[in-house]
Amino acid sequence: MADAFIYDHLRTPRGRGKPDGALHEVSTLGLATGALKALRDRSQLDTHLIDDVILGCVDPVGEAGGDIARAAALSAGYGDHVPGIQINRFCASGLDAVNFAAAQIMSGQHDMTVGGGVESMSRVGIGASGGAWPVDPAIAIPSYFMPQGVSADLIATKYGFNRDQVDAYAVESQKRAAQAWDEGRFERSVVPVRDVNGLTILARDEHMRPSTDMQSLGQLKPSFVMMAEQGGFNAVAIQAHPEIEKLRHVHHAGNSSGIVDGAAAVLLGSAEAGIAAGLKPRARIRAFANIGSEPALMLTGPVDVTRKVLKRAGMSIGDIDLFEVNEAFAAVVLRFMQAFDLGTDRMNVNGGAIALGHPLGATGAMLIGTALDELERTGKSTALITLCIGAGMGTATIIERV
Helix, strand or coil: CCCCEEEEEEECCCEECCCCCCCCCCCHHHHHHHHHHHHHHHHCCCHHHCCEEEEECCCCCHHHCCCHHHHHHHHCCCCCCCCEEEECECECHHHHHHHHHHHHHHCCCCCEEEEEEEEECCCCCCCCCCCHHHHCHHHHCCCCCCCHHHHHHHHHHHHCCCHHHHHHHHHHHHHHHHHHHHCCCCCCCECCEECCCCCEEECCCCCCCCCCCHHHHHCCCCCCHHHHHHCCHHHHHHHHCCCCCCCCCCCCHHHECCCEEEEEEEEEECHHHHHHHCCCCCEEEEEEEEEECCCCCCCCHHHHHHHHHHHHHCCCHHHCCEEEECCCEHHHHHHHHHHHCCCCCCECECECHHHHCCCHHHHHHHHHHHHHHHHHHHCCCEEEEEEEECCCEEEEEEEEEC
16 A cells, blocks of 8 residues: 655635634635645646545535535636545544545555645535434434534533633633744744735634633633523433433533634645655655544544554554644543543644634644644654544544654
8 A cells, every 4th residue: 555645735824704704705615726726836736746636615505515626626727637526524524635635545546636625614604504413303313413512511521521621721722822823833834815916815813812811711601501401402411321410511612613714735645746746745644544433422533533543553642742633622622631641732732723713624634734734843753633523423644744
């Protein structure tokens, strides 16, 4: 099996996913096109070498529908010969796009591919594509469907995380993200979004709130109490986990991932393809895996899939220098650290989605890039990237710096 190398990566800044967000006037196609153009131009890439473009997109409807990857490849001037495919594994779509692109290379079927993702959450609202799981009793009832926020509160209750702990984690995410920007850690990989006249619309992540502290978070009321009570999901949680006497609601907007717009692109290829393109590899995809997890808890998939991918790679948790665990909710990361007895020194060291935001289909590809940049900055070797996923799944990838 051939090795798949990462040759370059970049992302847009994350814009607040609201009508007054900086990127609201930029279409989904515009975000994806900008990322693909920037990847081509920075690498001085001959796009005739590209065999496929794979983009994650969680709500591929309206302007984001109809195979946004193919449209973006055409719009970016990659040429008629470059195909594209959109994939959706909810929050892990961007990471799986990179994994799928790597698999094409490892299998020897393709030589050079682009994996990435895009989501304009201000223009195509979360959940716009619908789905059977929340609305069809045939699947919702036997699988204990609950909204993700209620599942996050169930995790906090089951594994013993209180309000102070989840808030303290959120404060630390904000501090780390602000420090990363202040120290220029993101500058190499974040490309500004510009308008048709070349004027910069956004050059820096917009969702951050560096002044966040425990006092300001303490004023926020839990977000999912009314939903859980009126929808009957407290009862569903206890039915799924009868060891829980009462659900403790601790999550709110300040300790949950931000709704944002953004896109990312990662260039992958074989060793021979890199030579042909005149590019030097930066990292190798060492292993990746997917797994299903309990739908009621839903967001504990990163724990399960990390065990699976480590076994596949012949590694232990101690072999990993850095972890990027998507901060969908604070309890997701706290449970991951609890399960593997990890401290914060290797975990999301540049902040995460609580501070920076979570542009669903793009986040996984962004985390790959964040991990690689940090490996290079610190001279470390290996990183594990993982995300929790709706309906109870997990995806993980291990990269090794070259």
